[in-house]
Amino acid sequence: MNSFWQDNPRMMNHLFEVNGVIEQSMTVKQEKMNEILQDLAKSGGKRVRPGLCLIGAGFGAKSFKSIYPLAAVVEMLHLATLVHDDIIDDATHRRGSLTTQKKYGKDYAVYTGDYIFTKCFELLAKNYELHHMRELSRAVSRVCVGEIEQFDGRFKTHDSVKKYLKIVGAKTSALLATSLAIGAYEAGCDEKLCRKLGKIGLHLGNAFQIIDDILDYKGDTSRVGKTLGNDLKQGYYTLPLIYALKTDDAHLNELLSKGHYDDADVQKIIERVDELGGIDQALELAQKYTKKSLKEISALPSCQARDDLEWIVKKLLKRDH
Amino acid sequence: MNSFWQDNPRMMNHLFEVNGVIEQSMTVKQEKMNEILQDLAKSGGKRVRPGLCLIGAGFGAKSFKSIYPLAAVVEMLHLATLVHDDIIDDATHRRGSLTTQKKYGKDYAVYTGDYIFTKCFELLAKNYELHHMRELSRAVSRVCVGEIEQFDGRFKTHDSVKKYLKIVGAKTSALLATSLAIGAYEAGCDEKLCRKLGKIGLHLGNAFQIIDDILDYKGDTSRVGKTLGNDLKQGYYTLPLIYALKTDDAHLNELLSKGHYDDADVQKIIERVDELGGIDQALELAQKYTKKSLKEISALPSCQARDDLEWIVKKLLKRDH
Numbered sequence: 001m002n003s004f005w006q007d008n009p010r011m012m013n014h015l016f017e018v019n020g021v022i023e024q025s026m027t028v029k030q031e032k033m034n035e036i037l038q039d040l041a042k043s044g045g046k047r048v049r050p051g052l053c054l055i056g057a058g059f060g061a062k063s064f065k066s067i068y069p070l071a072a073v074v075e076m077l078h079l080a081t082l083v084h085d086d087i088i089d090d091a092t093h094r095r096g097s098l099t100t101q102k103k104y105g106k107d108y109a110v111y112t113g114d115y116i117f118t119k120c121f122e123l124l125a126k127n128y129e130l131h132h133m134r135e136l137s138r139a140v141s142r143v144c145v146g147e148i149e150q151f152d153g154r155f156k157t158h159d160s161v162k163k164y165l166k167i168v169g170a171k172t173s174a175l176l177a178t179s180l181a182i183g184a185y186e187a188g189c190d191e192k193l194c195r196k197l198g199k200i201g202l203h204l205g206n207a208f209q210i211i212d213d214i215l216d217y218k219g220d221t222s223r224v225g226k227t228l229g230n231d232l233k234q235g236y237y238t239l240p241l242i243y244a245l246k247t248d249d250a251h252l253n254e255l256l257s258k259g260h261y262d263d264a265d266v267q268k269i270i271e272r273v274d275e276l277g278g279i280d281q282a283l284e285l286a287q288k289y290t291k292k293s294l295k296e297i298s299a300l301p302s303c304q305a306r307d308d309l310e311w312i313v314k315k316l317l318k319r320d321h
Numbered sequence: 322m323n324s325f326w327q328d329n330p331r332m333m334n335h336l337f338e339v340n341g342v343i344e345q346s347m348t349v350k351q352e353k354m355n356e357i358l359q360d361l362a363k364s365g366g367k368r369v370r371p372g373l374c375l376i377g378a379g380f381g382a383k384s385f386k387s388i389y390p391l392a393a394v395v396e397m398l399h400l401a402t403l404v405h406d407d408i409i410d411d412a413t414h415r416r417g418s419l420t421t422q423k424k425y426g427k428d429y430a431v432y433t434g435d436y437i438f439t440k441c442f443e444l445l446a447k448n449y450e451l452h453h454m455r456e457l458s459r460a461v462s463r464v465c466v467g468e469i470e471q472f473d474g475r476f477k478t479h480d481s482v483k484k485y486l487k488i489v490g491a492k493t494s495a496l497l498a499t500s501l502a503i504g505a506y507e508a509g510c511d512e513k514l515c516r517k518l519g520k521i522g523l524h525l526g527n528a529f530q531i532i533d534d535i536l537d538y539k540g541d542t543s544r545v546g547k548t549l550g551n552d553l554k555q556g557y558y559t560l561p562l563i564y565a566l567k568t569d570d571a572h573l574n575e576l577l578s579k580g581h582y583d584d585a586d587v588q589k590i591i592e593r594v595d596e597l598g599g600i601d602q603a604l605e606l607a608q609k610y611t612k613k614s615l616k617e618i619s620a621l622p623s624c625q626a627r628d629d630l631e632w633i634v635k636k637l638l639k640r641d642h
Contacts (some may be wrong), residue, residue, distance in 0.1 A: 020326075028466060029528075030466050030469060030470050032469060032470075032473045033465075033466055033469045034469075039390060050361060078434075082353040082430050083436075084432070086425075087427070088428045088432070106408070106409075106427070107409045107472055108469065108472070110405050110431065110434075111405070111409070111465045111468050111469045111472070112406055112465075113435070114401075114402075114405060114434070114435075114438065114461075114465045115429075115465035115466065115469075117435065117439070118438070118458045118461040118462045118465065119458075119462055121454060122455065122458035122459055122462060124454075125454040125455040125458055126449050126455065129451075130446050130450075130454075132629055133442060133445075133446040133451075133454060134443065134446040134447065135439075137442040137443035138437045138443055140435075140439040140441060141436060141439045141440055142518075144354075144432045144433075144435045144436035144439065145349060145351050145354055145436065147353060147431065147432050147437075148353060148354045148432045149351050149353075150352045151350075151428055151429070151432070155401075158513060165347075188556055240397055261473060306537075314391060316596050
């Protein structure tokens with residue numbers, strides 16, 4: 001786990017336990033697969049989804065221990081999608097380490113992702129009622145459709161903010177919202193509260209993804225762990241660019257018309273998007289979603305879990321990690 | 322559906338209904354994904370797994386209609402693994418049509434497989450109790466580990482029959498056996514009968530895969546729909562070759578030592594394997610498994626389902642399609 005949780009040691013301790021469940025669940029006899037899975041289990045990451053799952057459970061009455069497998073599952077589902085995303089994007093690095101597809105080959109990466117997916121459903125079937133299965137399978141279906149929609153939309157300059165948000169909702173926010181809501185459900189919270197938490201999770205997810213996309217345009221590359229303009233090079237036109245394109249700027253359109261960008265092109269596009277206010281507008285929308293979720297959080301019953309939720313939303317907003 | 326079921330019109334009618342559920346379950350709003358999914362749903366195939374699921378259910382007391390979604394799920398899980406297998410093997414054709422990875426690209430194929438996997442679990446969670454989820458997720462986990470083990474063992478000449486059967490059990494027989502057993506379970510059969518059917522399914526699966534592997538060495542290519550020596554070229558050393566290698570034949574070892582085989586090499590290897598009795602020995606083992614399953618079937622209570630099961634086992638043995 002990286003430094004994300006260091007100023008919330010109570011949650012960090014629980015997440016260490018969740019990490020233990022993840023490492024154990026990703027242990028198999030087959031040597032090669034075990035090597036790949038353990039590599040992945042120990043590859044770090046902020047553990048936002050299991051954190052949200054535990055925070056959701058904090059609104060209820062069950063011990064956190066019974067939530068650990070569920071929290072492990074939401075992270076493992078995320079890991080499975082990352083392994084497959086890296087195949088699509090031909091990504092060489094993630095979190096500063098070689099990706100599975102780079103280190104072991106695309107072949108192993110396909111089956112590794114599949115294995116983790118099905119292992120998650122095995123864990124769910126073993127430990128929990130059908131409810132979580134229903135919610136999580138729906139969330140992951142949405143992730144897949146969102147990813148296809150995003151991939152299908154590469155290099156298209158006419159995409160709207162609405163479509164962008166639809167994709168973000170599917171590929172990112174759905175799983176974050178579900179993580180929070182099913183944690184609460186498992187801990188015995190009533191449906192109304194679970195729905196509210198789910199809604200907060202969606203706002204949080206939107207803010208989270210918009211900020212992530214902004215980091216492709218502006219960010220300390222050594223801390224973000226990836227280079228700028230990565231999405232852009234692959235034809236993923238995210239919110240800053242979508243806003244900038246709304247100005248119908250001749251210079252930006254000309255820069256984009258090449259359809260294939262080297263480092264110098266990317267540099268120029270990023271600069272122009274910034275000049276046209278695209279980055280600021282995107283940041284504004286992220287802040288709008290964050291404020292929305294903070295407002296809804298403040299209306300929740302006062303408790304430790306509410307404080308934790310407020311803490312994580314604020315932490316994710318200030319994100320440059 | 323192809324001609325496999327044509328002399329069992331009663332089962333074929335049920336499988337038409339299952340096909341309807343598959344096509345409906347693989348319908349999504351996102352245009353591109355829908356195109357790919359519908360292509361797949363209508364791409365044919367023998368529908369052995371849903372057939373086994375329905376036959377299993379025939380041993381119980383429920384109407385077949387309530388089994389259709391379950392039968393659809395076992396076929397869709399198989400389809401998902403095929404889509405991903407074709408990425409690994411860089412396969413251009415399956416069942417006489419272009420593969421998803423060839424027609425749409427590996428990127429789309431990865432997410433399409435993922436979508437089908439999760440859709441299956443969504444369907445299970447919506448329609449059935451946890452039992453099937455547990456059994457099927459375990460079976461699919463085994464498929465993934467089996468596929469990795471097989472991939473990891475490419476071009477290795479020291480593999481034993483035991484290891485070959487372990488891989489076959491994981492990548493093929495587990496899902497066939499589970500299809501048969503969960504159909505029976507869903508229709509209210511007792512655990513003892515479900516276990517028996519599961520065992521028969523394992524024998525049947527072994528016979529089925531061995532024959533499939535033999536078809537890479539010997540078969541009417543126009544009917545099989547694929548060229549000979551395909552597995553061999555990719556370094557998958559299956560049962561006929563494993564048996565032939567046991568003779569420690571200098572000529573065969575020399576042929577294999579190249580580690581990369583063109584059409585002429587493949588031709589020579591196949592001929593030598595045949596001369597050394599590898600194909601016959603493999604066929605013998607397939608027949609042994611078939612006889613085993615037929616013997617166990619004959620001990621089952623006499624009913625329509627028992628006749629259907631006997632019919633499919635015999636049909637799969639005589640397979641050149």
